[in-house]
Amino acid sequence: MTYCVAMRLEAGLVFLSDSRTNAGVDQVSTFRKMTVFENPGDRMLVLMSAGNLSISQSVRQIIADRSAVGGRSIWTASTMDEAAQIVGEAVRTVYERDAKSLREFGIDFNVSLIFGGQIKGERCRLFQVYSAGNFIESHNENTYFQIGEAKYGKPIIDRVISTTTPLDEAAKCALISMDSTLRSNVSVGLPLDLLIYEADKFSVTRFVTIDEKNQYFHMIRTTWGKQLKAVFEGIDDPVWNAATDTSPNALSTMESRSQPVRVAPPAAIAAPNADPAPLQTLAEQNRPRQQH
Structure with missing residues (x-):
């Protein structure tokens, strides 16, 4: 499993991913979940993945292969929406090729992707791509996406992040969100990849791989x-x-x-003249007993 989070802010974008993958307690490995497609001065795109590792790697490879042979690709897409469509098409290609065979072995077609960045002429945009290849886009009402083990790190983001949050503050929030997830779920683990993108730079502005020594x-x-x-x-x-x-x-x-919902004991074992004890207040519990 994994945990990835991305935030779309007025100042730019924040991406954070872990690198844990496992197929059981004795098969734990490290695979980086973040891939950058960068053409400085023209576009900076980031893809993060969660779910079945073989599926997500196949999707990434198809995107890279299509990029290499020219034609319609994320390198030539004129908008982020078009680029997200290309990512979704890659997911559907893998589904058509592998889903039936996986199902025969009892394996679900499970992949989730976060895709975001900026193409020259557009603002920063952020998308979540599902297993069917369809996607949704982040707007001001929902400035972030999570994939993988999202529940543990969600509360801090909901309380802190808005579109006006500065990039460094958002990065701090993302790291606290990741720390909460690491503490509660052993299927998420170090090292982490953290990428900060400043709007209109069209290249990676800050990136760090974080291990236990950071x-x-x-x-x-x-x-x-x-x-x-x-x-x-x-x-x-x-x-x-x-x-x-x-x-x-x-x-x-x-x-x-x-009063709670009480179930009466069978008459044969019910204690005689036993009534429920009155509910006490904290003050009654803590009150010193009077001496007689």
């Missing part, structure tokens, strides 16, 4: 965990069954007590 990413991993714990500890515990308007942190109030 100073900044080590700081992110350490600091983010400490800061999260500090914020968590700074939030008050809930107050149960508080009187109305007596606590700003009431989880429940005296006027709105609720």
